Amino acid sequence: xxxxxAFIGHLDDxxxxxxxxxALRGPDRPPLTMERVRQLIPRMQPMPICDVALxxxxxxxxxxxxxxxxxxxxxxxxxxxxxxxxxAACRQAAETGARIGVLGGFSSIVGEQAGARLTDEFGLPFTxxxxxxxxxxxxxxxxxxxDLAAPTIAVVGAAGDVGSGxxxxxxxxxxxxxxxGRARPPLExxxxxxxxxxxxxxxxxxxKADGVVLVASTMHGAISLEHVRKxxxxxxxxxxxxAQPSPGLRYAMAGRVTHRHKPVGEIxxxxxxxxxxxxxxxLVEGEVLAFEQRWEAFSSGRGNIRPxxxxxxxxxxxxxxxxxxxxxxxVDSLSERLNEHAEAAAxx
Amino acid sequence: MLSPEHxxxxxxxxxxxxxxVAGEAIAIRHLARMICLxxxxxxxxxxxxxxxxxxxxxLSLRSVAADIGAPLVAAPDxxxxxxxxxxxxxxxxxxxxxxxxxxxxxxxCYAITLYRALETCTEPFLAELVRRIADEEERHLAHGIxxxxxxxxxxxxxxxxxxxxxxxxxxxxxxxxxxxxxxEPICGxxxxxxxxxxxxxxxxxxxxxxSLQPAFAQLYGDSLRxxxxxxxxxxxxxxxxxx
Numbered sequence: 001x002x003x004x005x006a007f008i009g010h011l012d013d014x015x016x017x018x019x020x021x022x023a024l025r026g027p028d029r030p031p032l033t034m035e036r037v038r039q040l041i042p043r044m045q046p047m048p049i050c051d052v053a054l055x056x057x058x059x060x061x062x063x064x065x066x067x068x069x070x071x072x073x074x075x076x077x078x079x080x081x082x083x084x085x086x087x088a089a090c091r092q093a094a095e096t097g098a099r100i101g102v103l104g105g106f107s108s109i110v111g112e113q114a115g116a117r118l119t120d121e122f123g124l125p126f127t128x129x130x131x132x133x134x135x136x137x138x139x140x141x142x143x144x145x146x147d148l149a150a151p152t153i154a155v156v157g158a159a160g161d162v163g164s165g166x167x168x169x170x171x172x173x174x175x176x177x178x179x180x181g182r183a184r185p186p187l188e189x190x191x192x193x194x195x196x197x198x199x200x201x202x203x204x205x206x207x208k209a210d211g212v213v214l215v216a217s218t219m220h221g222a223i224s225l226e227h228v229r230k231x232x233x234x235x236x237x238x239x240x241x242x243a244q245p246s247p248g249l250r251y252a253m254a255g256r257v258t259h260r261h262k263p264v265g266e267i268x269x270x271x272x273x274x275x276x277x278x279x280x281x282x283l284v285e286g287e288v289l290a291f292e293q294r295w296e297a298f299s300s301g302r303g304n305i306r307p308x309x310x311x312x313x314x315x316x317x318x319x320x321x322x323x324x325x326x327x328x329x330x331v332d333s334l335s336e337r338l339n340e341h342a343e344a345a346a347x348x
Numbered sequence: 349m350l351s352p353e354h355x356x357x358x359x360x361x362x363x364x365x366x367x368x369v370a371g372e373a374i375a376i377r378h379l380a381r382m383i384c385l386x387x388x389x390x391x392x393x394x395x396x397x398x399x400x401x402x403x404x405x406x407l408s409l410r411s412v413a414a415d416i417g418a419p420l421v422a423a424p425d426x427x428x429x430x431x432x433x434x435x436x437x438x439x440x441x442x443x444x445x446x447x448x449x450x451x452x453x454x455x456x457c458y459a460i461t462l463y464r465a466l467e468t469c470t471e472p473f474l475a476e477l478v479r480r481i482a483d484e485e486e487r488h489l490a491h492g493i494x495x496x497x498x499x500x501x502x503x504x505x506x507x508x509x510x511x512x513x514x515x516x517x518x519x520x521x522x523x524x525x526x527x528x529x530x531x532e533p534i535c536g537x538x539x540x541x542x543x544x545x546x547x548x549x550x551x552x553x554x555x556x557x558x559s560l561q562p563a564f565a566q567l568y569g570d571s572l573r574x575x576x577x578x579x580x581x582x583x584x585x586x587x588x589x590x591x
Contacts, residue, residue, distance in 0.1 A: 024587035032590065040590065043558055045566040048573065050580035065579060096579075266580035 004062040005290040006093035006124075007052065007283045008086070009104035010071040011273065012240040013220050014038050017072070020269035042081075044070040046089035048096055050266035054287050057260040057321025062290045064263070066271050067092050069107050073219040073240060086110040094122035099295045101126040102286030105239040109217060112161050112302040119297060127289060129282030131299040132317060133255045134165030135310035136281040136324040137213055137237045140254045141166075142173060144233045144327060145211045154178040154209035156202060156223060156242065157216030159186035162255075165305025166213055167194060172307040178205040181216070186303075203227065211235070213254070214242035225249055235327070239273075239280060245330040252327035257281050260321025278325045285313060291320045349469055350553050352416075360549040361474075362418035363538050364466065365409055368478075369420055371459055372406035374428055375399075378435050378451045385444040398488065405481045412474055427525050431455070434517035438510075445499050446510045450518050452492025453575075457568040458522045460485045461560065469554040489571060496575035508581065511572065515585045519568060523589035526560040565589055 011017050018037045025032075032040075052064035069089040071082055086107040093101040101124050103111040111118060111128035118126045145151040153170060157163040158179040167177055167190060177197040179187045187199040206212075206227035212234040214223055220240035228234060230248040237255035245251040256278040263279065265271025273280055289298055298313065299305065317323070350357050379399040386392045413420050431450075438446030463482035467475050500507045530545040538546035547557060565586050572582045 021587050021590065024584050025590065026584070026588065029588055029590075036590075043562045045562055047566070047569055047583065047586070048579035049583045051578065266578075267583065 002063070003051075003065045003096050003098040004100070005054075005064045005286045006048075006096050006098035006101045007064055007066045007104060007271075007286060008046075008069055008089045008093055008101060008107045009066065009270075009273065009280070009283055010069045010106060011270070014041070014072065016269075016273075017041050017070075020267070023269045024267065038072075041070050041072045046070055046085055046092050048092055049270045052266075052271055053264040054290065055261035055263075056291045056319075058291075058319065060291050060320075062287065064287065064290070065093075065096050065098060066265060066267075067096070068270055071106050073106060073217075082106065083110055083113075090118060090122050090124075090126065093126075094124045098124065100124065100286055100289055102283050103128050104280055104283040106217065108161070108282060111297075111300060116297065116300060125295055125297045126300075127285055127297045128161065128299040129280075129285035130161045130165060131305050131309050132257075132285035132288065132313045133237065133281040134162050134169060134305050135314040136257055137162070137166050137215065137235065137255050138169035138173075138310065139314065139324045140327060141170070141211050141213055141233075141235050142175075143324075144235065144250075144252075148210050150176065151210035152176045152178060152208060153211045153213060154180055154202075154205040155213045155215065156180045156205075157214065157218075157238075158190060159183055160215060160217060161299075161302045161305065162237070163213075163215040164190055164303050165310060166215060167197070168305065169307045169310050171195070171197060178209055180205045214238050215255075216242050218242055225251070239282070250329050252329050254327065255281050256325040257284050257317065257322050258325045259284075263287065276325075276328060281324075284317065284322060288313060288317045288320060288322065292316055349471065352471075354552075356549055356552055358416065358418045360546070360553055361413070361416050362421060363546045363549060364553075365413040365416075365418060366421045367538075368409050368462075369406055369413070370422070370425060370428055371455075372402050372409065374432060375402040375451065375455065375459075376406070377432070378439075378447065378455075381435075381439045382444060382447050382451065385439060385442060385447065401484055401488075405484070408477055408481070412477060427521055430521045431518050434514070434521075437517070438513075443510070445495070445506075446514065448492055448495050449507075449510050449514045452488050453496060453571055454514050454518045454522065454568065456485050456489040456492060457571055458526075458564055460489060461564040461567055462526070465555055465560055465563070493571050493575045496572075496577075500576045507577075511577065511581075511585065515588065519585070520589055523561055523564060524591055526557075526564055527591055528558045528561065561589075 014034055014037050046069045049066045049068050052066055054062040054064050067089050069085050108128035111126050153175050155163050155167050158167050159181040171194045179199045180202050181187050191197050191199050214236045221244045223242045225243050225246045234249055234251045235254035236243055376399050379395050383392050383395045435450045460482050463478040466478050530547050535545040569582050569586050
């Protein structure tokens with residue numbers, strides 16, 4: 001059976017890989033320690049993991065395959081090694097005979113860098129999935145702050161492909177933005193493009209923002225939320241997550257979608273990465289394109305996402321029963337209660 | 349690369365070449381049993397030819413060992429014994445297709461992985477020999493893949509059962525053999541030859557030990573998928589190799 005779409009992805013962290021490998025090995029094999037998995041993942045080569053059955057709300061069926069790149073962003077990770085793994089995953093995807101490839105999580109960086117060259121090299125169009133991700137995040141933050149008058153949104157990772165796409169979409173809707181990122185020049189260019197939206201450091205932006213979108217390419221939990229105001233809404237769309245829930249903050253994972261007909265993977269631990277029956281929007285962009293029989297690199301290169309493309313792919317997704325996921329706010333309720341007690345005791 | 353003047357040059361080559369020759373001898377033994385199991389004359393002739401090629405590999409390796417002055421050692425061999433027992437269980441049951449899976453798929457993947465690893469870290473004359481051997485083993489592997497593909501079309505459940513068994517009783521043994529960590533307390537194979545586990549010697553040679561097990565798993569997995577086995581089944585089999 002030929003595949004329509006090859007999903008290239010990776011799991012968020014060592015624990016997720018441990019659980020997925022345990023599920024694959026079966027209960028009769030001895031459990032793997034976290035240390036063993038930590039050693040193992042960098043050495044594992046990308047490979048197809050399982051078939052994924054896709055069904056549109058309009059009744060179309062498509063056949064997908066999930067390829068894991070076995071990438072784990074770490075403080076010491078070498079970008080060159082990661083890129084080599086992603087290219088190996090692209091080769092594996094091409095060998096499956098799929099008609100389109102999607103680059104999820106960190107693997108999209110290769111698509112952003114290589115653009116159309118990937119299609120020439122592997123004979124398969126690759127989409128980064130970033131346009132649907134940006135459109136979904138923009139919809140989710142818009143909903144989250146809908147009760148506030150003239151809210152200010154900080155976008156961390158604003159110079160990135162998804163980040164700049166989110167900024168363009170939100171700017172088009174009239175939001176005031178704080179553009180945060182590591183490299184100043186691309187932020188300045190984006191600011192000029194968006195009518196002078198403010199560029200600032202995370203330290204400056206954190207206490208001012210009513211809503212925060214985290215879309216930086218960084219390791220799990222690398223961004224501190226210490227200076228974010230209480231009750232600020234933080235949407236973490238990092239893959240892996242950029243931050244960690246913190247007491248008093250409204251924190252939710254973003255960039256995920258729900259399906260009327262959920263994709264069914266033979267090994268759910270690898271396929272259902274969003275949790276709660278949700279899926280990363282980046283990978284779902286490939287599913288939408290497959291439903292539409294658009295075998296094209298819809299999202300390609302870096303900094304190309306425009307609001308009209310965001311609207312287009314989100315509209316197509318909706319046609320097939322795919323919607324931005326509701327936000328599940330995570331608060332450390334025990335810590336919050338303790339803080340409230342402490343504040344009450346201090347007479348505040 | 350280890351220089352010929354190094355004190356470990358001969359012992360290291362003695363262990364490596366002894367193991368390679370043992371592997372080729374095992375292949376000949378397996379092919380001999382397969383010849384007896386085959387009912388088809390053309391197939392028998394082909395198996396005889398395959399055994400002849402493995403014989404040529406063995407003789408070339410033996411001759412290199414003699415040139416280096418590293419006499420081959422026939423050591424007691426728990427890993428090969430286990431592999432041999434697993435093969436025999438297929439052969440004793442008259443299951444020629446199972447024998448092909450063990451010999452032409454699992455064992456060839458293992459041999460190719462090790463020969464390719466050796467190719468990059470040994471002297472030119474030995475590198476050239478192992479490169480040629482690995483090229484031939486790749487042709488055997490392609491044949492094995494084709495055969496599995498054909499069997500899969502006829503009877504998928506039988507093929508799955510055979511691979512399940514070969515994975516547990518052969519691939520897992522081989523994967524354990526090339527794990528990065530030293531065999532504890534002392535390897536039954538090289539312990540009898542050199543006194544301890546040979547992995548330090550392989551490191552001395554410049555072999556990238558951490559890459560061996562993943563490289564074997566990758567080639568083995570790619571081969572099974574090329575034969576038409578499903579990605580999820582292959583992923584499960586590979587995950588079971590992890591120690």
